[in-house]
Amino acid sequence: MIRNLRLAALSLALLAGTAIHAQQYPFQNPDLSIEERVEDLVARLSLEEKVAQMQYFTPAVERLGIPDYNWWNECLHGVGRSGDKVTVFPQAIGLAATFDPAAVERMGEIIATEARAIYNEANRTGHGGMQYKGLTFWTPNINIFRDPRWGRGQETYGEDPYLTAAFGKAIVRGLQGSDSLRLNVSACAKHFAVHSGPESSRHVFDAEVSDYDLWDTYLPAFRALIVEGRVSGIMGAYNRFRGQPCCANDLLLHDILRGYWGFSGYITSDCGAIADFVYNHRTHTDRPAAAADAVIHTVDLDCGDIFSSLAEAVERGLIDEKEIDEALARQLTIRFRLGLFDPADRDPYASLPYSVLESPAHKAHALKLAQESMVLLKNDGILPLHHNLRRIVVLGPNADAPEVQLGNYNGFPSEIVTPLAAIREKTGAEVTYLKATDYTAVESSPEEISRAIAGADLVIFVGGISPRLEGEEGDAGNNAPEGFSGGDRTTIRLPEAQTEVMKRVHAEGVPLIFVSMSGSAVAFPWEAEHANAILQAWYGGQAAGTAIADILWGDCNPSGRLPVTFYADDAQLPDFNDYSMRGRTYRYFDGEPLYGFGYGLSYTTFEYGTPTCSVRKARTGESITLTTRVRNTGKRTGEEVVQLYVSHPGAPDPKPIRALKGVRRILLGPGEEQVISFTLTPRDLALVRSDGRTVCRPGEIVCYIGGSQPRAEGELQKQSCTIRIAGSEQLLPR
DSSP: OHHHHHHHHHHHHHHTTOOTTTTTSGGGOTTSOHHHHHHHHHHHSOHHHHHHHTBSEEOOBGGGTBOOEEOOBBOSSSSBSSSSBOOOOOOHHHHHHTTOHHHHHHHHHHHHHHHHHHHHHHHHTTOTTSTTSSSBBOOOBOOOOOOTTOGGGGGSOOSOHHHHHHHHHHHHHHHHOSOSSOOSSBOEEEEESSOOOOGGGTTTOEEOOOHHHIIIIISHHHHIIIIITOOSEEEEOSSEETTEEGGGOIIIIIIIIIIISOOOSEEEOOTTHHHHHHHTSOOSSSHHHHHHHHHHTTOOBBSSSGGGGHHHHHHTTSSOHHHHHHHHHHHHHHHHHTTTTSOGGGOTTTTOOGGGTTOHHHHHHHHHHHHHHOEEEEESSOOSOOTTOOEEEEESTTTTOGGGGGOSSOOBOSOOOOHHHHHHHHOSSEEEEEOOBOSSSBOSOHHHHHHHHTTOSEEEEEEEOOTTTSSSTTTTOSOOOTTEETTEESOOBOOHHHHHHHHHHHHTTOOEEEEEEOSSOOBOHHHHHHOSEEEEOOSOOTTHHHHHHHHHTTSSOOOOOOSSOBOSSGGGSOOTTOOOOTTOHHHHOOSOOSBOTTOOBOSSOEEEOOOEESOSSEETTOOEEEEEEEEEOSSSOEEEEEEEEEEOTTSOSSOOSOEEEEEEEEEEOTTOEEEEEEEEOHHHHOEEOTTSOEEEOSEEEEEEEESSSOOSHHHHHHTEEEEEEESOOEEOOO
C-alpha cells in the first residue's frame, strides 16, 4: 500500500511538472524533438527495464521518474470498462448502419474528450496506472464481417471494404485529432489480418485466401487507415495466415505493413496471441523463441507475458538487443505523442474536468446516432403510429433488457432508456408488458398471451438476440442454447420461440410491429411476410429505446441502411470456415436476400435523376466526377442516404458484381432537391487482378446512384451512366 501511494504521488508530481527528476534528463524536456527524447530514454534503460516496458502493463521506473502505465484500453462505442459513467453510443455495426462517417467522427471526438477527463481524474486520485484508464485505445475493429454467424461481427462496420474504411478513418480522426504530431488519444486498428471467426478455432486456425481476396476484401480498410488515416497502432490477429502466425508473419508485417505501406506506428499482439505460437499453433519451440520472432517481425507490445522471456532470448542469441531498442522506440513514441512525459502546463488537455462525462451535448449525439442507425425494413402503412391508440401490448425478451442495448466492449451510462420505458413515455395509451418468451424458450402459455393481447390496438414485439449469445469467445458462457456456440451462431434464423409468440399475435388478428435488436443479420422470413412493420434496431446504446419510440411515432424519420446482407436462410451461406469471398456479401452473392446491403425505408420518398459524368472520354489513371439530382417527392422532411455503386460488366473475372464507392447523407424537406457530386479516384475505378495487384483498366464502367442498390432493371437504367475508359492498363501502388 505504501509503495502504491508513493507511485501515485510520483505520477502526480510528474504530471504537475514538479517531479524530483523534472528536467534532469533530456527525455523530460518537451522542447526537444520526440525522436531525441525517445532516443535518450531508451539509452537510459537496462535490458530488463526495456523488456518490462514492452508488456501491456508497464511498471514504473522510479529512478527515472517514469510512472506505470497500462496500454490496454477500449472505446469501441464509448469509453469501455473504465468503471466511470460515460456516454454509450450504438454498437459499431449500428454505427455503420447510419452511413454517416461525419457523425461517427464527432463521436470519436466525444470519446476522446471523455477519455482524457477519465485519465486526468485517475491521475488526480492516484489510479493513473489502472487498466481502462489510459489513452491508448484498441479501437477500431475493421475486420470484414464476411459471415453473419461470426459473433464479433457486431464490433465491425459491416461487410463492405469501402464503408469499413470510411468509418475506420472517421473514428481515427475523431479519436486522434488533427495535429500531425500530438495525439488526443491513440487509436489502433485490429485485427491484422484475415480474421473473422469462428471464435472457437481462432487460436489454431490457419486462414488461406487467394491473393485476389486478400487485396480486394481483407486489406483495403487497413491500407486506408494506415496510408490515408494515419492510425497510430495496429493489433495483430490470433490466427495464422498461410502457415505463419499473424503476429510473426513475413508477408503481413514485413512486406505489407512496414514495407509497402510504410507503417511507422506501434504493433501490439492480441491478448495471448504470442503465447499461441507455443501452446496452440505450435509453430515455435518455447517462449523465448516466440518472443524473439514476434519482435523480429516488428511487434512492439505484448498483450500477455511472453515478452518477459526477451532477456533470455538475447542471452541465447535469438535476437539482438538493438531490435528490442527499435521496437521500444516505436511504442514509446506513442506515449510521447500523447504528452505522457510532459509537464501539465504543456498539456492542452490537462484542464479537462471530470464533469464533461455524459454532458447534454454528448447524450444528444448518442440519441442522434441511435436514430440514424435504425433501419426500417418493412412498413405496410401502419407506421408512423398515431397518438389515438387506446391500448398497446409490448412483448419480447429485449423490450426491457437494458444491458442488451450496450453490446460488447462497452461502458456504462448513468441512464439506459429501454424500448418499454420509451413507449410508455411516448404514448398516452395504456401499455401492458408481458415478456412472453426468452430468446430461445417460450415462457408464457398460449392462453396467457391471448389474454394479454385481447382488446389491444397494437402489439410491439421487441426481440432478436443478445450480446450474451453472440460475441467474443467466452462472452456467451459455456451453456449456450441451441443456435449458438462459443459466441458464434450455428444458424442465422430468429429463434423459433419468438416466431411462435408472434404467430399467436397474428392468429388473434392484432396488428404486429417487430423490433429486432441484434449485432448481426438475422433471418426472419415469417415476420417479413406477416408482420405489419419491422424495425432493425441493433444494440443501440443508452438511447436506443428513445430512438425506437421516436421512429415508431414519426417524431424521427427512419434513415438507416443495412451495412450487411440479410440472407433468407442458412442454405444461402457458404461454409463458415471458408474464407473465400465466393458467394459472400452483396459484392459476390448472386442469390435473392431477405433484405439487401444498403436497404432501408423512409416515411417519405425520393426521386433521382440520371447521373452525368464530368468528362466525355476518361483515361486510365484519371479521376472522374459524377453528378446527380435528388428530390424529396413526399410530404415529410427526411434524410436520404445517397449511395454510389460501380460495376465493370466487360472486365474479366474475378470481380465484384458491384461495389460501393461513395456515400452522402442529405436532409431534404418536401419538394426540396439537391445536386450531389462524387469524385471517383483511380483506385475507386480500379479492379484487383488475380495476382493481387490493383489495376486501372480500359473499358466500360457502370455507375449507379440511388438510395440503395438497384432493385429493378428499370431503376438501374434510369439512375446509372456508363463511362468509357480509354488508355492502357496502369498498376497502382500496393
